[in-house]
Amino acid sequence: MRLLIIADTHVPTRARDLPPRIWDEVDGADVVVHAGDWMDVALLDAMEERSTRLVACWGNNDGPELRDRLPEVARATLEGVRLAVVHETGPSAGRDRRMHEAYPDTDVLVFGHSHIPWDTTAPGQCAGARGLRLLNPGSPTDRRRQPYCTYMTATLAGGLVGEVELHRLPRDR
Template identity: 65%
Template sequence: MSDTHLPKRAKALPPQLMAELPHADVVVHAGDWVDTATLDLLEERSRRLVGVYGNNDGPALRARLPEVARADLDGLRLGVVHETGAAQGRERRCAERYPDLDVLVFGHSHIPWDTTTGTGLRLLNPGSPTDRRRQPHHTYMTATVTEGQLTEVTLHRVDPG
């Protein structure tokens, strides 16, 4: 997930997303939490949390989270960052900046994104489960890693109820 912006854009994370947490081996948040309560909640409810701060996150979150996070997931080299710049040229910039990664999860735009660079780096943006901006739906992603390979990525629409 990314760009939760709590409690400014919503009062809480959607129940649909919260129901996914017990089933996830790793929860990823690509920044713009806005409040530390969401970080505390995900730390309590997640087996493992990989997160970064975003441009809307203040000193308390920046003290607890890195700008860029890296994790080894069964041999898959995962990176997380909030901002990657404009969509134009994103694949080239990310491939150059993160040559040591297999997958980079990013946020900031609130626009779901799933592409692969010429070097094989997979770029994923889950959108936002709480602030859709100009998108038709609130969204988040789930992914499966099998034997060091990303084998499945699903973009989920958050049920409006």
């Protein structure tokens, strides 16, 4: 199973639309994971139309219409992998431990908010011997202080997370 992982799309405030490369990834993904800050319900509508399956939450910049349609924490089990998606996880210091305690029955936690890509595994037994995998894809539309706009892809099979890849978008978009 192939996942597209995005967050902090901020459409239409930071971009009129998602970059074409992201829409291509939506079309090729088995599941799209979005960790909030959509900003416009029209993007959610478009994503629901184009994606095979969407696992998504709302973010701190999302208004009532998006919050009515999306949970604060989205959960799904995909290929035997227990996934949770949330927008905010607080400061980076101590994040692994806090999330390990907050999501004990989760294998992978996808989050956003910071626009800073993150890929770590929290030590512990919350998800068996593997620990809790924490993923933040950055933002495909608003790089803030990062050198590039980014997103992630991942593969899942047989209860395991396969390759997780951070992708950079060209700066001249």
